[in-house]
Amino acid sequence: MYVAVKGGERAIDNAHAWLAEERRGDPTVPELSIAQIREQLALAVNRVMAEGSLYDPDLAALAIKQSRGDMIEAIFLIRAYRTTLPRLGHSEPVNTDAMTCDRRISATFKDAPGGQVLGPTFDYTHRLLDFKLAADGETPEPPVAEPRDEETPHISGFLGREGLIQDEIQSDETPRDLTREPLELPASRALRLQALSRGDEGFILGMAYSTQRGYGRNHPFVGELRIGTVAVEMDIPELGFAIEIGEMTLTECETVNQFTGSKTEPPQFTRGYGLVFGQSERKAISMALVDRALRWKELGEDDAGVPAQDEEFVLYHSDNIQATGFLEHIKLPHYVDFQSELELIRRLRKEAAAGRQAQEAAE
Amino acid sequence: MNETTDRRSWLGLLAKAPEEALDACWTDLGESPEFSWLRTPEIGGVMVRGRAGATGAPFNLGEMTVTRCALRLGDGTVGHGYVQGRSTRKAERAALCDALLQGPKAGAVRAHVLKPLAEQAEIARQARAARAAATKVDFFTMVRGED
Numbered sequence: 001m002y003v004a005v006k007g008g009e010r011a012i013d014n015a016h017a018w019l020a021e022e023r024r025g026d027p028t029v030p031e032l033s034i035a036q037i038r039e040q041l042a043l044a045v046n047r048v049m050a051e052g053s054l055y056d057p058d059l060a061a062l063a064i065k066q067s068r069g070d071m072i073e074a075i076f077l078i079r080a081y082r083t084t085l086p087r088l089g090h091s092e093p094v095n096t097d098a099m100t101c102d103r104r105i106s107a108t109f110k111d112a113p114g115g116q117v118l119g120p121t122f123d124y125t126h127r128l129l130d131f132k133l134a135a136d137g138e139t140p141e142p143p144v145a146e147p148r149d150e151e152t153p154h155i156s157g158f159l160g161r162e163g164l165i166q167d168e169i170q171s172d173e174t175p176r177d178l179t180r181e182p183l184e185l186p187a188s189r190a191l192r193l194q195a196l197s198r199g200d201e202g203f204i205l206g207m208a209y210s211t212q213r214g215y216g217r218n219h220p221f222v223g224e225l226r227i228g229t230v231a232v233e234m235d236i237p238e239l240g241f242a243i244e245i246g247e248m249t250l251t252e253c254e255t256v257n258q259f260t261g262s263k264t265e266p267p268q269f270t271r272g273y274g275l276v277f278g279q280s281e282r283k284a285i286s287m288a289l290v291d292r293a294l295r296w297k298e299l300g301e302d303d304a305g306v307p308a309q310d311e312e313f314v315l316y317h318s319d320n321i322q323a324t325g326f327l328e329h330i331k332l333p334h335y336v337d338f339q340s341e342l343e344l345i346r347r348l349r350k351e352a353a354a355g356r357q358a359q360e361a362a363e
Numbered sequence: 364m365n366e367t368t369d370r371r372s373w374l375g376l377l378a379k380a381p382e383e384a385l386d387a388c389w390t391d392l393g394e395s396p397e398f399s400w401l402r403t404p405e406i407g408g409v410m411v412r413g414r415a416g417a418t419g420a421p422f423n424l425g426e427m428t429v430t431r432c433a434l435r436l437g438d439g440t441v442g443h444g445y446v447q448g449r450s451t452r453k454a455e456r457a458a459l460c461d462a463l464l465q466g467p468k469a470g471a472v473r474a475h476v477l478k479p480l481a482e483q484a485e486i487a488r489q490a491r492a493a494r495a496a497a498t499k500v501d502f503f504t505m506v507r508g509e510d
Contacts, residue, residue, distance in 0.1 A: 050425070056428040056449070082408060082426060085426070088429055091409055091411045091412055102495050117500075118499075144497050156418075169420055175423050189415055236443070236445060244371075245447060246429065
């Protein structure tokens, strides 16, 4: 435990003033605007929205500015702000089938209807530093082509039609909400998906990677990865019908994994699912792998005793705000705690020394 | 289009419009009707849901900011604003448009607000779609000379 200590107000105020100055940096360098962060550090903004669990690009950009680019601090600011908002309601589940895709790829079907659309991806870049960017270069207009109006159906739908992939459970059950009630185990898949979607990208990535390296291997293929815009609809009681209240960029990943089957059921592919705010494909793929690993019980798989199958381990350690809160609190004053530890160790040493003397005297 | 789908579509358009675009249209419309608040603008969060595997059971994905308000014009018409983001001004203008669209000024609001907003949204959509289309992969198969 730590106890409240008085004093240090002046030091704290002065520390905050210095923090503000350091945040600004060299005043001869132009200051960043929120719009610059939102537009030019968009993937950082996306991560703060996803893990802050609040879709608002301007707020996320402000949080990044305020936190000097410390992502977890920025996420913390968003989470804190989020708790001040009255909850106006919930949306209808977003229809990702109707997504306006910037990017849509499948690693399983080359000729998927709707095509392989690369979008603004880092894939296939050479990962060489581009010094032109340091020199204020103009960005050339990207090439365009005739916009395509064809549908982009989900790949899993094709496998589903042949019964080759396990069906999702059809339900409209109200999902439980992590932000409203404490997490209880065993958690439903809905709760797991909520926790994974707002979980720390690094942690989820590490867990997903562990399954690929053999700690709960489930042979994933990226059946489909799509990034684009969906409309968000909400039922408005005073109107008596649902309207679109906004739109958002989402990244969705569906994995196709190795089979399950039984004496009565023929073998079928299984699924993992990732859905994340913004353009966040590393996170969405990771989420799908971990979702799949956590489904071992319902799919009748063996408990391999690996971390990614252990929902208590995954769900209780995926939240970087909980983690950082507990971790960082140990730097706060623990003077009284430590005083008692000091007294204890002094006593133990004295007793040990006395014991030795008594033994020597006896010999 | 029946009345409800019509209203649904304009409320959706107003909700998604960038604030500056709605501001410009509103100025262009040049209306400043008298009104009283039924609910003053309120910034809040809406929990956005997804479905497991895109088609399965719903789950809570995360929240988004939304601002809402309701007002009544002098003639009694009620307008609702539900808009994305945290702008109370945008919510107010959306509610005023909603109310005006139900009365004799509907034609002007359609011409000065809805039409340009829809056009701008479509231009933005087409611009992204055109860029996406240019990144569609055309596969070609290497033929091996085996005959």
